[in-house]
Amino acid sequence: MAGSLTVDLVAAAPTAPTRGRLARWALLRLGGIVFVLWAVATVTFFALRLIPGDPAEAVLGGPGSQASAEALAQARADYGLDRPLIEQYGLYLARLATGDLGSSYALREPVASVISTNLGPTLLLAVLSLVVALAIALGLAVWSTRGGRIAVGIGSVLEIVAAAVPHFWLGISLILLFSTLLGWLPPVSVPGPLGLVLPVLTLAIPLAGFLGQVMREALLDALDSPFVLSARARGEGDSGVFWRHALRHAAIPAIGLTGWAFGSLISGAVVVETIFARQGLGRSLLSAVQSRDVPLVLGVVLVVALGYILVTTLTDLADRLVDPRLAKAHL
Amino acid sequence: MTALSPARTRAARRPRAVEVGAVVVIAFLALSALLPGLVAPGDPLAIAPVDAFQAPSPSHLFGTDESGRDIFTRVVHGTGASLLIGIAATAIGLGLALVFGLLAGFGPRWLDFGTTRLLEVLFAFPGLLFALLFIVVYGPGVVTSTIAVGLSTAPGYARIIRSRVIQVRTSPYIEAAVVLGRGRTLRIVRHVLPNVAGALFVLATLGVGQSIVWASSLSYLGLGAVPPAAEWGAMLSAGRTYISSFWWMTFFPGLFIVLSAAATTLLGRALQQRGRES
Numbered sequence: 333m334a335g336s337l338t339v340d341l342v343a344a345a346p347t348a349p350t351r352g353r354l355a356r357w358a359l360l361r362l363g364g365i366v367f368v369l370w371a372v373a374t375v376t377f378f379a380l381r382l383i384p385g386d387p388a389e390a391v392l393g394g395p396g397s398q399a400s401a402e403a404l405a406q407a408r409a410d411y412g413l414d415r416p417l418i419e420q421y422g423l424y425l426a427r428l429a430t431g432d433l434g435s436s437y438a439l440r441e442p443v444a445s446v447i448s449t450n451l452g453p454t455l456l457l458a459v460l461s462l463v464v465a466l467a468i469a470l471g472l473a474v475w476s477t478r479g480g481r482i483a484v485g486i487g488s489v490l491e492i493v494a495a496a497v498p499h500f501w502l503g504i505s506l507i508l509l510f511s512t513l514l515g516w517l518p519p520v521s522v523p524g525p526l527g528l529v530l531p532v533l534t535l536a537i538p539l540a541g542f543l544g545q546v547m548r549e550a551l552l553d554a555l556d557s558p559f560v561l562s563a564r565a566r567g568e569g570d571s572g573v574f575w576r577h578a579l580r581h582a583a584i585p586a587i588g589l590t591g592w593a594f595g596s597l598i599s600g601a602v603v604v605e606t607i608f609a610r611q612g613l614g615r616s617l618l619s620a621v622q623s624r625d626v627p628l629v630l631g632v633v634l635v636v637a638l639g640y641i642l643v644t645t646l647t648d649l650a651d652r653l654v655d656p657r658l659a660k661a662h663l
Numbered sequence: 664m665t666a667l668s669p670a671r672t673r674a675a676r677r678p679r680a681v682e683v684g685a686v687v688v689i690a691f692l693a694l695s696a697l698l699p700g701l702v703a704p705g706d707p708l709a710i711a712p713v714d715a716f717q718a719p720s721p722s723h724l725f726g727t728d729e730s731g732r733d734i735f736t737r738v739v740h741g742t743g744a745s746l747l748i749g750i751a752a753t754a755i756g757l758g759l760a761l762v763f764g765l766l767a768g769f770g771p772r773w774l775d776f777g778t779t780r781l782l783e784v785l786f787a788f789p790g791l792l793f794a795l796l797f798i799v800v801y802g803p804g805v806v807t808s809t810i811a812v813g814l815s816t817a818p819g820y821a822r823i824i825r826s827r828v829i830q831v832r833t834s835p836y837i838e839a840a841v842v843l844g845r846g847r848t849l850r851i852v853r854h855v856l857p858n859v860a861g862a863l864f865v866l867a868t869l870g871v872g873q874s875i876v877w878a879s880s881l882s883y884l885g886l887g888a889v890p891p892a893a894e895w896g897a898m899l900s901a902g903r904t905y906i907s908s909f910w911w912m913t914f915f916p917g918l919f920i921v922l923s924a925a926a927t928t929l930l931g932r933a934l935q936q937r938g939r940e941s
Contacts, residue, residue, distance in 0.1 A: 364783070371784040382800045489681050492932065496924035498876045500883045500899070501917030508910050519907075545932075592819075595789020602791065603880055618884060621799050629799055637787040644786075 365641050370425075372637040377424055380626045387413050390624055391437045433631040438623045443631035446616060451635070454612035457604070458597040460528065461535035465593075466586070468536065469544035473582060477551050478574070487548060494541030499600045503534040503607040520609045531608045535600045539593055546585045554581035584655050591644040598636055685929035692923055695742035705733050707740035707893040716909050726911035728901065730891075734911060737893040738919050744894040746923070748809050749875035753867055755813025756874070760820030761863065767821070768828025769851060778825075785818040791877065798886050805894070808887035812877045820866055824859060831858045861938055868931035872924030879920050895920055 391407040392399040408414040412423060433443035476487025510530060511519035517530055554560060555578050563573050601614030613632060620628035695702045711731035719726040725734035767778035794811035801807045840850050881887040882896025889897055895916040902912030
């Protein structure tokens with residue numbers, strides 16, 4: 333199971349860590365990453381070939397464009413669509429290996445440059461949202477576990493409702509409240525920190541709901557556990573027990589959810605960037621989906637998959653740092 | 664700070680009143696889905712151009728839309744279709760996940776290896792990404808978006824079911840069944856499935872709300888159900904154009920999505936806790 337991208341506590345057998353094992357783990361891990369990337373690229377390539385209709389027509393603006401036969405032939409030659417499928421696939425993989433993602437049908441510019449101009453704004457939005465979500469979730473979890481029975485009840489309901497709110501609805505409601513009614517914040521994303529407040533809150537609140545549920549559960553479990561009892565027996569005070577012992581355990585499931593959170597943030601970014609008319613990867617993906625811009629869809633999917641793989645790999649490493657038991661179990 | 668004592672933290676895990684509230688909301692939604700005429704007697708498609716864009720008032724609780732249709736009536740009559748989309752998507756996801764989970768958890772080793780790798784690849788299409796890819800290929804619409812949501816949720820469920828199956832498989836009572844000479848099929852049907860069913864039921868309850876949220880997000884983006892159908896997602900995407908001036912067109916269908924997702928999640932969590940305690 334060493335090459336697994338998922339932390340699989342069930343199948344892991346405890347063994348002693350050695351340097352050779354660490355190297356083997358890293359190698360298998362790298363192999364796993366390459367395999368998943370190749371599989372994602374392949375699945376996406378062939379899936380997009382299932383689109384009914386002539387891809388050359390899509391290049392020229394869809395079936396309604398009534399392109400001439402010469403234009404179609406030219407488009408086929410330009411994009412290599414006249415070659416056998418397997419040759420196109422080989423060419424595509426070879427180009428991918430050099431970082432060439434092809435060129436967008438609709439925007440008439442290289443996919444790589446479309447992605448690089450849109451990646452920054454989305455990353456900024458996602459990272460800020462993750463930080464805000466973690467802060468809200470931790471605050472709620474700590475406040476409610478320290479506040480007794482009623483606070484736990486209120487906290488858990490708040491979290492469940494927050495997790496149930498669709499991004500678009502939250503975004504609209506926040507715009508209504510803070511822009512239309514109060515006039516404090518701009519309804520669309522303007523440059524500068526003020527324009528980021530509503531998009532970040534829209535992305536962060538549902539995520540905080542999910543993270544908070546898991547973190548409070550872990551916090552309560554940790555407070556119930558024997559090691560907290562023994563820390564108390566040693567004479568440690570409430571805050572020492574809380575911050576030094578229990579909180580570390582609350583971090584573990586939250587870290588485990590980071591990969592999932594990444595997916596949620598990217599999906600949320602599609603909606604949030606659309607609502608707030610904000611430039612970014614999510615909005616480019618949506619317009620590529622709507623116009624069936626195959627190369628752009630492919631490129632964005634690959635970048636997101638790569639991001640997901642990087643995040644989960646880093647997550648596993650972070651897991652080992654926070655929870656030394658795992659490092660022993662997994663190497 | 665007695666709040667940290669074990670007895671109190673354990674007792675603190677059950678907000679009962681909220682669970683009752685969740686059941687009441689679900690009962691109301693079920694009634695609206697099965698007998699919409701009883702809750703809102705009007706016609707959800709009746710047009711009255713004179714009454715277009717009316718703000719919420721006693722005669723139109725949730726206001727009216729661009730054709731003067733009563734939004735409360737439409738929301739109530741849309742409950743059936745919206746819940747059906749959520750339930751269908753969850754059923755697709757869980758059905759696939761059960762097959763994968765059983766194959767991986769109970770099949771030979773190579774099958775577990777293969778399924779785990781496949782799940783890893785599918786996990787690399789996080790969130791709505793797989794759904795969007797599916798919609799690029801098969802085109803937007805209510806059926807494709809439902810299938811798309813089901814397919815995107817399947818890997819997550821499959822992983823949970825697989826680990827549950829492995830947990831059950833290595834438990835003492837299965838060893839006892841092996842010792843007693845029970846065959847593999849009998850063991851799966853008599854022992855593993857009933858023990859996985861509990862987890863499956865909880866996942867289904869938690870999943871329906873989340874599926875409704877996802878499907879409505881796709882509708883909002885114009886990739887799911889289409890107007891003028893009285894379905895929450897479709898109403899949202901119709902109201903999109905008028906958001907800045909006529910907020911109630913999107914606010915109330917959205918409120919029902921939040922209510923149904925929150926209520927099913929609360930119920931699912933309550934069931935989960937009860938299962939853990941018994």
